[in-house]
Amino acid sequence: MGLVVQKYGGSSVADAEGIKRVAKRIVEAKKNGNQVVVVVSAMGDTTDELIDLAEQVSPMPAGREFDMLLTAGERISMALLAMAIKNLGHEAQSFTGSQAGVITDSVHNKARIIDVTPGRIRTALDEGNIAIVAGFQGVSADKKDITTLGRGGSDTTAVALAAALDAEVCEIYTDVDGVFTADPRVVKKARKIDWISFEDMLELAASGSKVLLHRCVEYARRYNIPIHVRSSFSGLQGTWVSSEPIGDKKVEQAIISGVAHDTSEAKITVVGVPDKPGEAASIFRAIADAQINIDMVVQNVSAAATGLTDISFTLPKSEGRKAIDALEKSRGGIGFDSLRYDDQIGKISLVGAGMKTNPGVTAAFFEALSDAGVNIELISTSEIRISVVTRKDDVPEAVRAVHSAFGLDSDTDEAVVYGGTGR
Amino acid sequence: MGLVVQKYGGSSVADAEGIKRVAKRIVEAKKNGNQVVVVVSAMGDTTDELIDLAEQVSPMPAGREFDMLLTAGERISMALLAMAIKNLGHEAQSFTGSQAGVITDSVHNKARIIDVTPGRIRTALDEGNIAIVAGFQGVSADKKDITTLGRGGSDTTAVALAAALDAEVCEIYTDVDGVFTADPRVVKKARKIDWISFEDMLELAASGSKVLLHRCVEYARRYNIPIHVRSSFSGLQGTWVSSEPIGDKKVEQAIISGVAHDTSEAKITVVGVPDKPGEAASIFRAIADAQINIDMVVQNVSAAATGLTDISFTLPKSEGRKAIDALEKSRGGIGFDSLRYDDQIGKISLVGAGMKTNPGVTAAFFEALSDAGVNIELISTSEIRISVVTRKDDVPEAVRAVHSAFGLDSDTDEAVVYGGTGR
Incomplete structure (x- = not known):
């Protein structure tokens, strides 16, 4: 008998009907002879409504209390889901993150899982139950306070539960059919990917693909847990993410996995930096001290006459204000002329393990952009990814051009099935 | 420094404004030099909304999951309340029933508290926090499952927390000004009671007064915790419930504490029961086996000619169907002619320790009812209470007549302040 972990997002359990539909799907997995553990998010807009309430009583809600508040959302959905399953004649028990043994550090609102001790889950499974676990939450190792992830x-x-329970697969149910070669809202001819390696999926996630987050894929790769991303509405096979293709049918690794884009970043240019050792270090120390994550970094060639250079980097727009403040405060120590802030940029990334052995990929990528009349402002590469920054308005056209140039377009016009209300 | 436990009901924290108002009141208690523990219910209609959701997914929600669901309500209100207090510049931490050490038995949906181990609350208080605790919930001793009370x-x-923490007082904040000599919705001239003994309060609660439940008063009496019932809207002194009057001013114990009424019961009459030993026992064994609590019991004198008698008893209307079914099933064993079910009854009770030493009370009670033209169907008495059953339609007039006959009417016409939306 296999052990399957299934995860359902908020759009899949948005209302009583959704919960009943999901309950049926869970019972099917059980009937197929599996032990089933289900991780569930809060219903639809519950989390947003709770955040709204918090803002009404306090402009800066304390982390500990904010986590206590938000975790009510999963408590509701998991209890309802367990009831719905029992109503179908199967045994089910729901567990909070704490009860399920999800142990985290103490960083409220963005805690990290440091251990999983699923003793109660194991017992519930052995007693014939389907175990329903609240997603997104845990309990801190030191203070035993409720945390969110x-x-x-x-x-x-x-x-994490799939790893701790040595599950065969972790099925992530969502409102799209899987991972696509590009965002189907931008590229109508985007194709669903049948299988993708952990490495390519990590690069896609880091480049703006929103179906799976980087952190989750990283965890799955570390413990070698195959992920199956699929729709809770359609029941079709989705996208397998794993180290090697699963099952009988051999899936050939594509040269290019997909095209990702991201318009959530801004660019800061530090103008007139003295071109001498230690300057870049000072800039990024100031940024790091303000707890800001940056993405791409580019330094232009110094203009010999002035001995000054410009350094540009991208970062989430939401961190823009903080970064500018941090740099202004360190202006004396660093010594630069001015700061330029630009939030009208977009990033387009081409991801694929085939790049390593196909030297023409980079050239073809730039040619496709050039043919589409898209100007490149920054370039950054990894072993299996090339990213460029362009004007934000150019992004849709650029993504379509690259997608087509690399032969990723499907034959049909509309490949995606949207069943939900968006993630 | 004293320790005060305050409890706020759902109508007091119905929305963000209510939560902020309650936060101010809590901070006042803290500023007055007290350690403060706050027990809070779910916001307004939250619990009803959760019950409604449960009914949508399952006609018979399982007890364990139902408790998991309902406890989300207090989780929301307590976290918001802690945030609102912190926003006023005071330290606060919220705790679930489990975290607060409220240990119960395993009877889901109506668990009983069997122990309170408030170690985390004590620590939070000693560190200068106001402790906010989720009401209505605990954790079962054996299975560590979430329970509701x-x-x-x-x-x-x-x-229970006041007892475990050896608090000076347990303040129950609600949407009325205290305990009244009768239901102010029925008797306009009802007076707020300044002080009432545990014993009289227990009888009032058992007789239909809804401000405090019997179970809570019983617990307070056992551990001798003074309760102060008061409005969270008006800030006035409310009603003290304790073994002896509190403070400097001597409050004279009234002969009569108040008039309670209850229209939530029905009457079942078992007609034509053989008048021989063991018959009544068979009837009430059948009822008890069906887990039904009954209230008053009356057996009429046997008509000598027939050797048959009638036995009547009252019980909650909600249990009526179950009781009739149980009796019909035992009909062969018991041997009776027929069953009569009457849900158009009401009960009026006069409560007061003074009855013990004032033999005229019973007579005056019956005279007042007679003068008002109210027919008495059943009578039952305890040492400090007389109850009668009448037609349901006669109840308001009967309550007013008795209230007035015992000199309980206030001089003003409208004594009550309603601030909330109902309990």
């Missing part, structure tokens, strides 16, 4: 936390909960 | 459970949580 931050964005995409339920996916991470599912993968 | 049933109706009025938050009041019981507050009294």
